[in-house]
Amino acid sequence: MPSWSSFQPFIPIGVALGGVYALSSVGMVVLYRATGVLNLAYGAVGAMGAMISWSLINNAGVPSGWAYLVAVVFGGVSTLLYGVIFGPALAARDPLVKAVGTLGFALILLGLMTVLWSNSNITRSITFPTDNSGFNIGAIPVEWTQVIAFAFGLVMAIGATVFLRFTKIGTAMRALADDREITATLGVPVRRVEAAAWFGSGILAGVSGLLLADLDTLDPSTLTFLVIFTVSAALIARLRSITLAFVAAIVIGVVDNMITPINSITDYRDMTPFVLAIVALLSFSRGRQYSFARGGIR
Amino acid sequence: MEASGVVTRAGLSLRSSRVDVIQGGVAVLAVLFALFALPQLLSLFWIDTSTVTVIYSIAALGVGLLVGRVGMISLGQVAVLALGAWVSAKLLLSTTLPYPIVLLASGVMTMVMGTLIGLPALRVSGLYLALVTLMLAGAITVVLTVTNFPNGGSGFLGYNDNYPGTIRRPSIATSDPAFFRYSVIVAVLMFALVLWHLRSKPGRAWVAIRQSETAALTAGVNVTVYKMWAFALTSFITGVAGGLLGASQGKLYTFQFPTQNSVILFAVVLMGGIYTMWGAVIAAVLLWVIPALFTIWGIDSQVPTILFGVGVLQVVTTAPAGIAHQFPRDMLKLGKLIYRLLRRPATTASSS
Numbered sequence: 001m002p003s004w005s006s007f008q009p010f011i012p013i014g015v016a017l018g019g020v021y022a023l024s025s026v027g028m029v030v031l032y033r034a035t036g037v038l039n040l041a042y043g044a045v046g047a048m049g050a051m052i053s054w055s056l057i058n059n060a061g062v063p064s065g066w067a068y069l070v071a072v073v074f075g076g077v078s079t080l081l082y083g084v085i086f087g088p089a090l091a092a093r094d095p096l097v098k099a100v101g102t103l104g105f106a107l108i109l110l111g112l113m114t115v116l117w118s119n120s121n122i123t124r125s126i127t128f129p130t131d132n133s134g135f136n137i138g139a140i141p142v143e144w145t146q147v148i149a150f151a152f153g154l155v156m157a158i159g160a161t162v163f164l165r166f167t168k169i170g171t172a173m174r175a176l177a178d179d180r181e182i183t184a185t186l187g188v189p190v191r192r193v194e195a196a197a198w199f200g201s202g203i204l205a206g207v208s209g210l211l212l213a214d215l216d217t218l219d220p221s222t223l224t225f226l227v228i229f230t231v232s233a234a235l236i237a238r239l240r241s242i243t244l245a246f247v248a249a250i251v252i253g254v255v256d257n258m259i260t261p262i263n264s265i266t267d268y269r270d271m272t273p274f275v276l277a278i279v280a281l282l283s284f285s286r287g288r289q290y291s292f293a294r295g296g297i298r
Numbered sequence: 299m300e301a302s303g304v305v306t307r308a309g310l311s312l313r314s315s316r317v318d319v320i321q322g323g324v325a326v327l328a329v330l331f332a333l334f335a336l337p338q339l340l341s342l343f344w345i346d347t348s349t350v351t352v353i354y355s356i357a358a359l360g361v362g363l364l365v366g367r368v369g370m371i372s373l374g375q376v377a378v379l380a381l382g383a384w385v386s387a388k389l390l391l392s393t394t395l396p397y398p399i400v401l402l403a404s405g406v407m408t409m410v411m412g413t414l415i416g417l418p419a420l421r422v423s424g425l426y427l428a429l430v431t432l433m434l435a436g437a438i439t440v441v442l443t444v445t446n447f448p449n450g451g452s453g454f455l456g457y458n459d460n461y462p463g464t465i466r467r468p469s470i471a472t473s474d475p476a477f478f479r480y481s482v483i484v485a486v487l488m489f490a491l492v493l494w495h496l497r498s499k500p501g502r503a504w505v506a507i508r509q510s511e512t513a514a515l516t517a518g519v520n521v522t523v524y525k526m527w528a529f530a531l532t533s534f535i536t537g538v539a540g541g542l543l544g545a546s547q548g549k550l551y552t553f554q555f556p557t558q559n560s561v562i563l564f565a566v567v568l569m570g571g572i573y574t575m576w577g578a579v580i581a582a583v584l585l586w587v588i589p590a591l592f593t594i595w596g597i598d599s600q601v602p603t604i605l606f607g608v609g610v611l612q613v614v615t616t617a618p619a620g621i622a623h624q625f626p627r628d629m630l631k632l633g634k635l636i637y638r639l640l641r642r643p644a645t646t647a648s649s650s
Contacts, residue, residue: 089615096425104610111603225557228436231429267444274437
């Protein structure tokens with residue numbers, strides 16, 4: 001077993017990545033609660049936004065601030081478009097079918113990215129100015145980007161909880177999650193509330209895409225399938241609890257990175273989301289019969 | 299009331315048996331064509347493409363079985379295929395077992411592994427099962443990246459950077475055309491195995507489960523056993539397909555089985571059609587022949603991925619039964635249209 005000091009540098013990275021996973025999974029859970037759609041295109045949307053902003057910075061000479069803004073707006077608008085076009089058409093279907101629809105969206109984006117940025121010989125990256133400055137906690141160096149990533153996740157988790165509980169539109173979303181028909185009968189503008197949820201979660205996808213491109217790597221396929229980490233956290237939270245999604249995301253991020261110095265299992269560390277989600281699912285489902293519930297565990 | 303019921307039932311069974319005969323006839327013709335004519339007609343490039351297509355049609359059949367017949371979505375079937383390919387590569391390189399035995403063994407071992415790994419997944423259903431299998435695909439990719447595929451090296455993993463051994467083929471089918479024929483025969487056997495299941499007790503149990511698990515349970519169907527059975531059967535045929543895949547290519551690399559291929563396989567199966575076995579064949583053609591054509595035409599071979607995404611959206615919104623269902627109907631409509639167009643001048647001529 002390596003000494004404690006070799007684990008230390010991986011704590012801030014893990015917490016930062018956990019923060020981004022939290023950001024994504026909070027967006028995912030909020031969208032699921034409002035519309036019943038588990039958006040598996042979350043990673044692809046973020047990846048595409050990050051790729052666009054890379055091109056804007058490196059090929060078009062756009063100032064990086066504006067390029068990042070474009071990425072975030074792309075996330076919001078593309079997700080909103082998908083939601084507006086396919087949301088109503090699939091509204092009455094099983095959650096499984098809705099999720100499969102987003103898988104189609106993910107494939108479209110993934111294919112587009114591979115075609116548009118086909119030259120794989122270039123190493124692309126996104127670096128924030130905050131990457132090079134930081135401070136020390138004890139002996140552990142911390143970058144400002146890492147602080148920002150974690151802060152985003154934390155703020156979003158708290159923000160989303162407050163939003164769902166205390167605002168009018170948040171209440172409408174919670175009502176939608178319970179019963180779409182009755183909510184519509186009560187006079188809630190269902191389509192508009194759903195559109196807000198799509199747009200909001202798309203914005204979060206854009207932000208997470210940029211942060212992951214900086215903290216991890218800027219590669220369409222990798223970023224698209226980082227959605228597995230997000231899904232895992234959302235799944236542990238049973239697609240309901242924002243607090244649990246946040247905690248799970250941080251734990252996944254930290255465990256995944258803390259394993260790095262342990263030589264015997266370091267190569268297998270990216271199995272973390274799968275292992276944790278399986279353990280969580282099994283412990284949740286102990287002594288309960290879930291096969292009847294539509295969409296599994298409620 | 300009673301009589302009309304009988305008539306309808308008789309009419310239905312008459313109709314379905316006629317469709318069966320037509321479909322069976324077409325299937326036999328297609329297999330004969332593939333066995334005897336195709337290898338003569340095609341260049342080596344297309345024979346290789348056809349072999350992979352045949353192999354993937356088995357994997358697609360597995361996905362179609364799970365989704366269409368039992369109502370379980372697995373997003374990790376290419377990872378299961380990779381498991382089968384790994385096991386068979388290991389056996390073919392480090393033993394002298396006859397090839398059919400290796401195929402069978404890789405099928406059985408994949409079945410055991412698939413079922414063991416799938417066991418926890420079976421405790422959840424619907425969306426959760428889909429997500430767990432997606433994560434499973436990711437996890438298997440992680441493991442394969444570390445272990446690599448056996449290539450004749452020593453030790454259990456059998457991988458060595460400097461030892462690029464070739465995975466052997468059956469002695470009766472060493473050439474590419476012969477191996478293509480061999481793959482077709484194995485695929486026919488796998489399709490027959492699945493058809494046999496669908497036509498007997500498990501098939502009826504799966505239909506009941508797909509309609510409603512609650513109803514199936516009350517009707518005395520052991521839901522867990524039959525779900526596991528479906529998983530096991532799918533893993534078995536996918537494992538056999540993996541065995542063919544290794545031998546067809548000679549060498550296997552982890553990058554051939556990325557997580558996204560599991561998702562793409564699922565997409566083409568949806569497009570092909572999940573309610574008939576033809577859908578599996580169409581899916582494999584979409585997956586391998588279309589990108590090959592695109593490459594020849596000078597179009598980016600990733601463009602099909604975009605089309606598959608669009609196809610999935612079309613399937614979930616308007617055409618749940620996929621191409622296998624849509625195509626014959628559209629052709630029939632087209633035929634009627636042409637027939638009417640051809641007849642119109644004749645009728646106007648006779649009336650005037």
